[in-house]
Amino acid sequence: MDAQAHGAPIEAQVDQWRRYVARRRAIAPSDVDEMEDHLRAQVDDLRETGLDDDEAFLVAVKRMGRLDEVSREFAREHSERLWKQLVLVPEGDLGTERTGPRWRELGVVLALALGAGLTVKGGIAVLGPDSMALLRNSSLLVLPFLGAYFAWKRRLPVRGVVVLVAVFALLAVVLNGFPFVPGGSTEVLAALHAPVVLWVLVGVAYVGGRWRSHDGRMDFVRFTGELVVYYALLALGGGVLTVLAGALFALVGTDLEPVLEAWIFPLCVPGALIVAAWLVEAKKDVVENIAPVLTRVFTPLTILLLVSVLPLLAGAGGLTDVDRELLILMDAILVLVLCLLLYSISARDPLAPPGLFDVLQVVLVVAAIVVDGVMLAAMLTRIAEFGVSPNKVAALGLNLVLFAHLLRAAWLGLGFVRRRVPFGAVERWQTGYLPAYGLWAAVVVVAFPLVFRFV
Structure with missing residues (x-):
């Protein structure tokens, strides 16, 4: 967190800190506001002692204690907000209000x-x-x-x-x-x-x-x-x-x-x-502990799967000879790659520095881009050879949407690994692009029957 925060404007640093605290599930949004007010007060006090913005922010955060400890303290004080309860009703004599x-x-x-x-x-x-x-x-x-x-x-x-x-x-x-x-x-x-x-x-x-x-x-x-x-x-x-x-x-x-x-x-x-x-x-939080494990297990396995599929696509003969069922299965694998990418980002500490797993994520996305490129070439070749059909256009559109998503994700992921792009940019691209899938699905549901005369 310190490495990423250093050198950023004070408002950007506070915003990063707030987003990190907000993702600690034991803390309610209203309490995040109170903690932010406390942090800003600490920063102002430290500024008056002669510290610059960066120094004041880092010292103020350290004075507030580790965020895990803060989460546990809020959990003790506000047990009704604690996500990690293992029973529906906590032990003890609870009133009807709870x-x-x-x-x-x-x-x-x-x-x-x-x-x-x-x-x-x-x-x-x-x-x-x-x-x-x-x-x-x-x-x-x-x-x-x-x-x-x-x-x-x-x-x-x-x-x-x-x-x-x-x-x-x-x-x-x-x-x-x-x-x-x-x-x-x-x-x-x-x-x-x-x-x-x-x-x-x-x-x-x-x-x-x-x-x-x-x-x-x-x-x-x-x-x-x-x-x-x-x-x-x-x-x-x-x-x-x-x-x-x-x-x-x-x-x-x-x-x-x-x-x-x-x-x-x-x-x-x-x-x-x-x-x-x-x-x-x-x-x-019970499931959130499983999320990082699942993504770390399946990311390298999916990379191996994509790498092993490339020779199969290359050995399928001409692009028009690529089996239709194989293209459908590859679409399913690319959707799996997208899910792994989104889930790993959602479970990641946004203030942690880039590490080995982030490099693996970039490798995964690059491998998916290569496979998707081959599939797009095969689809375009089949359309040129056999003509247009609803299934071909739908598959082509989905792969184009995926290709644009993965291409930008690879660029931002590489920039993050090289410490030239903040993680927030990577995260915002993923969530900002998601409506494109819903829009394309709506086009297929509403427009395709009209364009292709319901056949």
Whole structure:
């Protein structure tokens, strides 16, 4: 922190310090304001003794103590704000003022989870379990409930709620009102890209309507990664429980499979998403400790995967001969690279100096750029050879969006490793570019069916 702060204007130094403190989950925003006031008072006092801005700032920060100790002190004084609580209600005799809101939030979560499950159950009954219409509407049946949870929790203004409901409704009209050719490419593309658009809307609710906030967008990136971890854990636990229950019922001559297919899966799979989101909100630091481990394990493995794929692409013959399924799999790998990049940045100490892992991140992004470049060349060659189709244009557009994102990320990452670019610039680029993916997904959902005449 000292190395990065030294030489910067005092306001920039305080801003860096504030952002770092704000990411300590035990400290509420109002308390960050109080701590900043205290820090500024310390700086002013030290200036009067003859110290310059840099010296005054560094001494003031050291006088306030290590931030981890500050976090623990706030945790002790404000236990209701501590994220790392391992039970719903703390031990001891708590009054209704503390237990009431907790149980009320749990009740809201369970009601929304049940609502999502019943909506999916009704959707299956109306649309059919194997229909393309159900696939188109699957995210519409679940994600509005998650958006409603965050709109309630963040106290989203009425105007923001109206806008979100209107956009959800508009998307529902598009997905169900367009005369798609059954099984056509634009129908499949709309079904695959609609969840991206809806997830952006959930993000707007998550940040309480402050969609321009860089810190809010980064928090949503962090939440998304943590939600995947928690949902996977719930799915694994639920799978084990289901197997054990099936074996137990089989021993007494009862087949549990009809009940699983008709009720348990339709209710529990979507409901678990709402519960997982609540758990992330309630236990943030527990998962946040896992985040750096996951990124450090999978980053070098993904680099090896990308490097090993390049000879496969080179040995596939001409660019027009590259297998279509291979291009799809490579897109999935590039999206994984993007997720690793975002998650590692969200879990990183913004004031720590660049290290070996930052170098690995740059290597990962450069390898992804090379692979993406080869894929873009293959896609353009296939379009020139075989003509335009909705799938080809959608894949080309996604890879162009990814290529621009990764190219700038590599440039900023290299500058950070060389200590010529502050980490804040790297972080701001990642969150600032994210809406481009939602915009492209919206184009695919809304414009592609019209351009390609719903085929």
